[in-house]
Amino acid sequence: MEKHIKLSELTTKIQRNIEDAFGSHAFWVVADVTNHTYKASNNYHYFELVEKEAQSSRIVAKIAGRAWGAGALRITNFERSTGQRFSNNVHVLVLVMVQYTPAFGLQLNLLDIDTSFTLGQFEKMRLATLELLLSRNPEFIQKVGDQYHTRNKSHVLRPVIQHLAVLSSDTSAGYQDFRHTLEHNPWNYKFRIDDYFTPVQGEANARSLVSRLVDIYESGKAYDAVILIRGGGAQTDFLIFDNYDLSRAIAKFPIPVITGIGHQKNETISDLMANTALKTPTKVAEFILANNRLFEERLIQTQKRVIIKTQQTFQFQQRRLASLKSYFVSDVLGLLQHLQSTLSRVSGAMFVVPGMLLQNKERSLQQLQRGLASHTANLIQQQQAKLLLYQTMIRLMDPVQILNKGFAMIKINGKIVRNEDELPEGAEITITRATEEVKAIVSSTTKR
Structure with missing residues (x-):
């Protein structure tokens, strides 16, 4: 039967050889973190570090790792500085020591982690x-x-x-x-x-x-x-x-x-x-x-400006309307007073002028009567003949006689029109005939 040894003896030899080979040496290693777990009760991190092929992502190397004590504190500082949790799929640069124990096997003990490397990769x-x-x-x-x-x-x-x-x-x-x-x-x-x-x-x-x-x-x-x-x-x-x-x-x-x-x-x-x-x-x-x-605030401000502008415009138009009303009232009153004055003058003239003519004629007749009394009968006859001639002419020139012959008299505003220049187009005229008066509007005039 071949000589054998206990497992513990073999693992002790492995441990001794690893310690002789690596001793207290530390190594900066680039790797990805996988299978990470954290034990908050004792502040322990357990994980694996893996290396993958760039093209296929096939794992070419893998080893277990752990961090506790100072290493765990370095991980806490890393997370605080980068805002990045130390967890799966993080690409890191870590300082590790190789350790082997018969109970837990080969592991890498994390001593430090390079914050700038991870930030630089990102x-x-x-x-x-x-x-x-x-x-x-x-x-x-x-x-x-x-x-x-x-x-x-x-x-x-x-x-x-x-x-x-x-x-x-x-x-x-x-x-x-x-x-x-x-x-x-x-x-x-x-x-x-x-x-x-x-x-x-x-x-x-x-x-x-x-x-x-x-x-x-x-x-x-x-x-x-x-x-x-x-x-x-x-x-x-x-x-x-x-x-x-x-x-x-x-x-x-x-x-x-x-x-x-x-x-x-x-x-x-x-x-x-x-x-x-x-x-x-x-x-x-x-x-x-x-x-x-x-x-909404802009809309409210616009609404306020519209209301203010509307009120100002309304007040301005009210003042303008009041001014126009006052102007038209005073202007119409003045026009009415002017028309009344004109009518009074025209009507007064219509009554005064014929009376004056009659008075003048009456004085002339009285003078003639006094003159006739001092002349000879022949002169009286001559004057009587003339008087008859005048009477005949007066009858012939009487407006009533002229109107009875078919003529007409045209007036504007009560005044007799004596030539066509006094007949402007659009004027309202009164046509007086023997038995009637006609109101008309002048549309056009033609000189003969």
């Missing part, structure tokens, strides 16, 4: 994606200075944002905060919200987000904005928003996209491509409310 991937977006999509993505200009940024947000398509996870606390802020606003604004739920964590779910954007577009609904929101988390939780396909879809989308991705440090590429980027879902809701409130 930034490298981010910059590479941005360069790819710019080079492949110059028609709707450009960079001017430090700013990215996209087609989505060129869309102008409507003065009132009410009809929303929301891209979020149905279990997201940020989504609940967003809805609560909108629905309990102090101005009682109402919103129509269509939910397009999808996972918003894990880079593999970027394709699902793009698919939901397509669903929004194909719905044919006239949304005022698309809201992309997510609550807080570690930096790797936001890698989905640095995805090339998602960022490209946002940059090209025909409806304004507003992002509220709950991280406070760096902007994601989706933020850079979107129309408006805000830090949290609650900030998005507050932005929409502020946008609508601004429109």
Whole structure:
């Protein structure tokens, strides 16, 4: 029978050889973290470090690791500095020592973790994606200075944002905060919200987000904005928003996209491509409310200006109407007084002139009578003959006799018209005949 040894003897020899080979040497190792668990009770981290082929992602090396004491404290500082949890799929640069114990086997004991390396890896991937977006999509993505200009940024947000398509996870606390802020606003604004739920964590779910954007577009609904929101988390939780396909879809989308991705440090590429980027879902809701409130305030100010202008115009027209009324009343009264005065003068003249003529004739007759008494009978006869001649002529010139012969007398405003120049077109005339008077309007005159 061959000689044998106990397992513990073999593991002790392995332990001794490993300690002789590696001793107290520490090594900086680049690897990905998998199978991570954390025991809060004793502040222990258990994990595996793996190396994968770049093209196929096939694992080419794997070893168990642990961190406790100073190593666990380094992990805490790493998470605080980067905003990134030490968890699965994190690409890290760690300082480790090789340890082997018979009870737990071969392990790497984590002593330190390089914060700048992980941040640098994130930034490298981010910059590479941005360069790819710019080079492949110059028609709707450009960079001017430090700013990215996209087609989505060129869309102008409507003065009132009410009809929303929301891209979020149905279990997201940020989504609940967003809805609560909108629905309990102090101005009682109402919103129509269509939910397009999808996972918003894990880079593999970027394709699902793009698919939901397509669903929004194909719905044919006239949304005022698309809201992309997510609550807080570690930096790797936001890698989905640095995805090339998602960022490209946002940059090209025909409806304004507003992002509220709950991280406070760096902007994601989706933020850079979107129309408006805000830090949290609650900030998005507050932005929409502020946008609508601004429109309402402008509307109220316009209403006030219209009311004031209307009142001023009404008062001005009232004063003008009163002035016109006063002017017309005084003008009409003056015209009436003038007409009355003119009529009085005309009527007075009509009565005074014939009386004066009669008085003059009567005096002449009296003189003739006195002269006749002192002349001879022959002279009396001559004068009587003349008198008869005058009487005949008077009868012939009597207006009544002239009218009886078919002639007519034309008057304007009671005055006799003696020539055609006194007959203007449109004048109202009185035509007096032997037995009647006719009122007429002059339409035209013709000289003969």
